[in-house]
Amino acid sequence: MQRVLVIAEAANPDWVSVPLVGWNIAVALRGVADVHIVTQVRNRAAFLSRGLVEGRDFTAIDSEAFAAPFYRLAEILRGGDGKGWTTITAMQSLAYPYFEHLVWRRFGNAIKAGKYDVVHRVTPLSPTAPSSLARRCRRAGVPFLLGPLNGGLPWHPDYGRERIKEREWLSYIRKAYAFLPTIRSTYANASAIIAGSGHTSSELARYRRPMVYIPENGIDTDRFGFHPRTRAQSDPLRLIFVGRLVPYKGADIAIEACQGLLKTGRARLDIIGDGPEGLALAMLVAKLGVEEAVTLHGWKSHAEVADYMRKADLMVFPSVREFGGGVVLEAMASGVVPIVVDYGGPGELVDNRSGFAIPIGPRDKLVRLVDRLTKTIVDGDHDLTAMSAAAANRVEQLYSWRAKANQIRGVYDWLRQGDGTVPDFGFSVCANE
Incomplete structure (x- = not known):
């Protein structure tokens, strides 16, 4: 079983969106690999309440002194609750590098000593968040995996009014992130990328890194289980x-x-x-x-x-x-x-x-x-x-968290074997074409 350091800055079962995805992926991976999860201190209580043991199963990194002001600024700039998601992502991307700085301070020696077979950054999900760990892991000879990365789907031109209502002002200049030296370094040094959508796959193709397509979302099939339907033709x-x-x-x-x-x-x-x-x-x-x-x-x-x-x-x-x-x-x-x-x-x-x-x-x-x-x-x-x-x-077959963990384990195996054959898990980027 491979030893994996999972970086999940946002991972919380009590929240929604990115933190919930981060939690589900990180915890599911514990069933297929020897995983230690690194998360942000704001998630510590949720981890403990689910029975994970601090120090053995996870480490909580306290980056609040730097991160908290950015979160407060994002709430001011977003223009209303549930709006301005591009602004939120941008502020998080500015705050995130300090978190990775603290991660390296805590785990750098262990990574260089070969304690981990793979370092896998699960969250942030956004392709716009840089990573200094990519360069440091490459120098240490340890594969660094990014993803699933997702985001940045362009607003369709027929829905400009909706774009304005959502306060998506920064979406007009979002593509500028690709010119940042820190972003170029991130993708130049990553061993591989998991793309969480067809759009993200096409967006990141410019970096010419090995890429695997695994959709970002998964599902708890124990909670949302199949129930056969008995509808008659005359029923509404x-x-x-x-x-x-x-x-x-x-x-x-x-x-x-x-x-x-x-x-x-x-x-x-x-x-x-x-x-x-x-x-x-x-x-x-x-x-x-x-x-x-x-x-x-x-x-x-x-x-x-x-x-x-x-x-x-x-x-x-x-x-x-x-x-x-x-x-x-x-x-x-x-x-x-x-x-x-x-x-x-x-x-x-x-x-x-x-x-x-x-x-x-x-x-x-x-x-x-x-x-x-x-x-x-x-x-x-x-x-x-x-x-x-x-x-x-x-x-x-494809989207349960159990299935997703096995797919990612396949990526770990591929990284270890280094045979150059990119895994294909049977997804279709354009399923209805």
Whole structure:
């Protein structure tokens, strides 16, 4: 079993987004390698509460004196809760190098002495975060692995209004990061990169480093387990949308596109999530006269979301800018067939047997496509029972955290063998082409 130092500055099971991904990957890797996790001190209590032993299983690095001011500045600059993610990422990238400085101070001698077979930086997930460890590990003769890296999906030109609403001012100059000497050094010295999306793979191709494609997101199949569907043809189609209620997520598109089925009682729609668009969505429901068929539930816990998933047949998730799309995997694991936009992460998660990916375009085009597709589904033109089982099977085989840990272990083995053959784990970057 390989000895791996896993760098996961953001890793916390009690949080969402990057920290939750970091936690799940780091902990899953403990099942396939001899892993010691290095994280930031703000995660220490969560690690201890899950039974990990400090010093044996993990080390908490206290970089708060430097990091805390950047986090506070990011909260001021982002323009509102849940907005300005590019600003948050930029501030974190500025604060992160000090964390790695402290990591090297703590583990540098052990790395140089060959105590670890691989040093693997799991988080930050952003390709814009530099790493001084890459150069130091290369000098020590120890493979340094980056990833899964994901982010930077360009805003589609049809959604400039949504871009402005999200306070994504820095996204206009994001590509400038590639010219930073620290970034060039990071990729020049990395032994390999795990790309978490097709876009990131293409973005990082310029560095000509060995690259493996493994989608960023995974899923806890014990929490979101498969439940066979027993829907009769005459039963209403049970639709679900789960996500932050913001313009680019497309909850309004789901409502408007399905209004015909909702008005006639051929479908019901559960919307789970909260956000600034909540009131506007409630007004849209009233305007369209579909109050009896649409329920806005607000925020729900993961356990409650899992319960709603078990009752749904189809997820309508027309988000126009998703890096990963973890909620799509939650749906698929539960046997819910997803309808997604083929732009970014969600379109890479499904294939023609397990879901539907519609081409991106202006809002009115997406409304028409979802409308047309859902009507054909209600009419029985697609075997939802077979697709439901295929979706759950696809997740279990490719996207469970257990599967992901085994995929990454394959990368470790490849690095150790050094035979030049890049692993292929059966993912398709463009699943619906």
